[in-house]
Amino acid sequence: MARQEIIDAMRKYTDPFRVTNGNDFRLLDFDPGDTLGLKMGKEEAAQLLDRGSKWLAMEQDILYAQDSWSVLLVFQALDAAGKDGTIKHVMSRVNPQGCDVSSFKQPSSKEISHDFLWRYAKKIPERGRIGIFNRSYYEEVLVVRVHRELLDAQKIPACFVGKNVWEERLADIARFENYLTRQGVVVLKFYLNLSHEEQKKRFMSRLDKPEKNWKFSASDVRERRYWKDYMQAYDDAIRATASEGAPWFVVPADNKWFTRLVVAAAIVEAVEKLDLAYPKxxxxxxxxxxxxxxxxxxxxxxxxxxxxxxx
Structure with a gap:
């Protein structure tokens, strides 16, 4: 299949969820249960995803050989939205030697002693590689915004922590991503859009099944109390940082098979647009x-x- 045909085929899965201009963006306009009317069984969905994963693996080999572009995949979501599973399934055929996954937990004392982007900038993928951020610098305008005490712990001079601190941080992130794109880093950002009801269902599943108990934490339920605060923070973050060069994809997350399909389509489409070729x-x-x-x-x-x- 020719490159343009592949790009056109992927767009039907990606265009409805792509955000490149946040001026009128509202999370409420995106349905977490959307499947674009598609109805397919798990086996059919798995076969379609497998085709996308194989194609991505071939393109990754050329990306590595060409050694010019790099790809940064940013995954953001609330608990139980399926980030880990999506990364696992979509990237299942990608060569681990050309891919780096970074999961950002609570910052260390050394990391807190630096600017808020420092620990993330160190993990930007080098040319020819794919980098995956399982949570990212967006946590600095999401969880840190919802839990203000985390901002206080960052020891920033008081004169720089005013009423516009979140708008300023979002502007810094937008500039940072613009800088990356001008260095040949393809930035794709995925918000896995899980409904409040589906999150509860998945939490209950973790409680009901002994083999899933390890995935559950009491803090998960506590964070549900801040649902509206998180929705507002995501609204503001996507609105302020969506761009042509670093688009957001607000991916429906209530149906895991569809989540993975949209994410795979977005990555394949973006890599195909690079028109990669082995070095002459x-x-x-x-x-x-x-x-x-x-x-x-x-x-x-x-x-x-x-x-x-x-x-």
Missing amino acids: VTPEKMKNLAAARQELEAEGTHTRKHREEQK
């Missing part, structure tokens, strides 16, 4: 390859001759 071999390189072939063939001849002499 120079005439000098061709001469070296020919010499190497000649040497290896001669080595085989000498080995056979030596064996015959030993008989």
Whole structure:
């Protein structure tokens, strides 16, 4: 299939959820249970996802060989939205040697002693690689905003922590992403849009099944109390940082198979747009390859001759 055909095929899954201009953005306009009217069984969905994963694996090989672009995938969501599972399934066929996953937990004392972007900037993927942020610098305008005491712990001079601190941080993030895109980093941001009802259902499943108990924490329920605060924070974050160069995808997360399909489609589409190709071999390189072939063939001849002499 030609590149443009692939891009066009992917767009039907990505365009409805892509946000590149946040001026009129509202989370309320996106249905967490949306599947674009598609109805398919788990097996059919898995086969479709597998095709996308295979294609991504082929493109990753060229990305690595070309050594010019890099890709940064940012995943944000509330608990139980399926970030880990989405990353696992979508990236299942990607070569681990060309991919780095970073999960950002509570910052260390050293990290708090730096600016709020420092620990994230260190993990930006190098050229030819795919980087995955399982949570990201957006936590600094989400969880830190909802729990103000976390901002106080960052020891920022009081004169820089005014009433506009969140707008200022969002502006810093937008500029940071603009900088990355101008360095050849393809930035794709995914908000897995889970409904309040579906989150409760998944929490109950974790409680009901002993093998899933380890995934549950009492803090998960406590965070549900701040649902409206988080929705407002996500609204503001997406509105302030959506751009053509670093788009958001507000991905319906109530149906895991559809979540994974949309994420895979968005990544395949973005990588295809790069029009990647293996590096061209120079005439000098061709001469070296020919010499190497000649040497290896001669080595085989000498080995056979030596064996015959030993008989």
